[in-house]
Amino acid sequence: MSRRYKKRKDGRYATTVMVGYKPDGRANNIFVSAKTEKELRDKIAEVKMKAKAGEIMKQSDMLLQDYIDSWMETYKAAASINTRAMYDNAVSKHIKPAIGYLPLNKIVRSDVQHLINDNIEHPRTCEIIKMTLVQILNSAIDDKLLYDNVARKVTLPKKHKSEKRALTDLEKDAIKKANFTVKERALVMLLFYFGLRRGEALALTKSDIDLKKRSLTVNKAVVFDVNTPIVKKGAKSDAGNRSIPVPESAVAFLRDFLKSVDTFYLFPGKNAETLSKTQYVKMWERIVRKMNDAVTSEKEKVIGAEPISGLTAHIFRHNYCTMLYYSGISQKKAVELMGHSDIKMIMEVYAHLDEEKEAVQEKLNTAIAL
Numbered sequence: 001m002s003r004r005y006k007k008r009k010d011g012r013y014a015t016t017v018m019v020g021y022k023p024d025g026r027a028n029n030i031f032v033s034a035k036t037e038k039e040l041r042d043k044i045a046e047v048k049m050k051a052k053a054g055e056i057m058k059q060s061d062m063l064l065q066d067y068i069d070s071w072m073e074t075y076k077a078a079a080s081i082n083t084r085a086m087y088d089n090a091v092s093k094h095i096k097p098a099i100g101y102l103p104l105n106k107i108v109r110s111d112v113q114h115l116i117n118d119n120i121e122h123p124r125t126c127e128i129i130k131m132t133l134v135q136i137l138n139s140a141i142d143d144k145l146l147y148d149n150v151a152r153k154v155t156l157p158k159k160h161k162s163e164k165r166a167l168t169d170l171e172k173d174a175i176k177k178a179n180f181t182v183k184e185r186a187l188v189m190l191l192f193y194f195g196l197r198r199g200e201a202l203a204l205t206k207s208d209i210d211l212k213k214r215s216l217t218v219n220k221a222v223v224f225d226v227n228t229p230i231v232k233k234g235a236k237s238d239a240g241n242r243s244i245p246v247p248e249s250a251v252a253f254l255r256d257f258l259k260s261v262d263t264f265y266l267f268p269g270k271n272a273e274t275l276s277k278t279q280y281v282k283m284w285e286r287i288v289r290k291m292n293d294a295v296t297s298e299k300e301k302v303i304g305a306e307p308i309s310g311l312t313a314h315i316f317r318h319n320y321c322t323m324l325y326y327s328g329i330s331q332k333k334a335v336e337l338m339g340h341s342d343i344k345m346i347m348e349v350y351a352h353l354d355e356e357k358e359a360v361q362e363k364l365n366t367a368i369a370l
Helices: 037-052 064-075 081-099 109-117 123-142 169-177 182-194 198-202 248-260 277-295 298-302 313-326 331-338 344-367
Strands: 013-021 027-034 215-218 220-225 228-233 242-245
Touching: 013 037, 013 064, 027 037, 027 064, 064 081, 064 123, 081 109, 081 123, 081 220, 109 123, 169 277, 182 198, 182 248, 182 277, 182 313, 198 220, 198 313, 242 331, 313 331, 313 344, 331 344
Parallel strands: none
Antiparallel strands: 013 027, 215 242, 220 228
């Protein structure tokens, strides 16, 4: 009985045919697609015949979108969930709609540059598009389908460096005054006192917090497959697996909170063990709204003013790093507590805070003098 091939969402039939091995020992697969299953079988036979005859396989008329499907299936199948989602987004929302219809050997630099220019207001998106296309076309070169990678030569827009900041005094005041639920306050306090990444906080269990030893253990994180939460054992890197001291000021709250928890994970979802991405986003929106309610005057409420905006879990993490600096914690120890694999980010934060301190000292020296 002959093999049956599944029809894709675009109505075409497709598969890959191994035609030998590359110099590095990897299988050399050629992607084949057709409108009908019979046509696909004919193409497969033709590819195998040419491979047997030792002919150089060149499919210069292969469409970019067809090669992308093969590339994703062959080379990115083992990528992490978040990495795979990043490629899927770049391919489905940007690359395929704009230039996917072009044959590989017909793509020129201006095609890619126009795609970048269309997204110029989003520098990070442009970076991901270029990075993805460079990898795709490099792979096509390795497969002897292309001779040059035009994506390498495109110009990216200048990236506006986002301001890394700590919590403002207003935000700290709002945290104290906000009418949070127990779970909402727990999430805020865990981010504040331990500088956790979002996924690390969402993956916490009761057993991760040992108040007798005054330590919080980080050894897993929640990642999202679109909206579905997946608890990934092990932190973002080996350095991410760590034990963080519990400060005295957090003990009483944590003790009361842990008594109220009757689930395995501290932040369970409605249909899963942990919060889905949508559930987390809604929870965070409630947290920010309640913080605004706590510090917004009646006059400001009438005009719809929101003094607190753009607040993210990462700002809490930056705030934690700032607190470590002002507590006199060394850069080396800060790297351990933050769970970083290298010291670069901590050095940048500490250097920035050093500059701020020096600037204040200089102003004081000038202002306070006889």
